[in-house]
Amino acid sequence: MGMVNMLEAKTSLSKLVEAVESGAEKEIIIARNGKPAARLVPLGQPKKRQLGLAEGKYPPLDYEAFQALDEEVAAMFLGKEK
Numbered sequence: 001m002g003m004v005n006m007l008e009a010k011t012s013l014s015k016l017v018e019a020v021e022s023g024a025e026k027e028i029i030i031a032r033n034g035k036p037a038a039r040l041v042p043l044g045q046p047k048k049r050q051l052g053l054a055e056g057k058y059p060p061l062d063y064e065a066f067q068a069l070d071e072e073v074a075a076m077f078l079g080k081e082k
Contacts, residue, residue: 003029003036016040 009030019025028040
């Protein structure tokens with residue numbers, strides 16, 4: 001397929017995208033008036049996020065200890081000494 005003109009790209013966009021997604025075509029150049037104007041390429045695989053990167057780096061905090069920090073946090077926001 002290689003290069004297609006703008007009209008063909010408009011009428012068969014879903015087929016072009018499918019060809020690129022499936023790997024049948026590495027890339028498709030879309031031309032305007034016979035001159036290359038755009039390149040249709042597949043997106044790379046999305047990066048996988050690794051969960052739990054901070055696990056074990058901070059001491060455990062139970063609900064009561066977390067709630068006890070409310071006054072301290074409020075004082076920081078209000079600029080008051082505790």
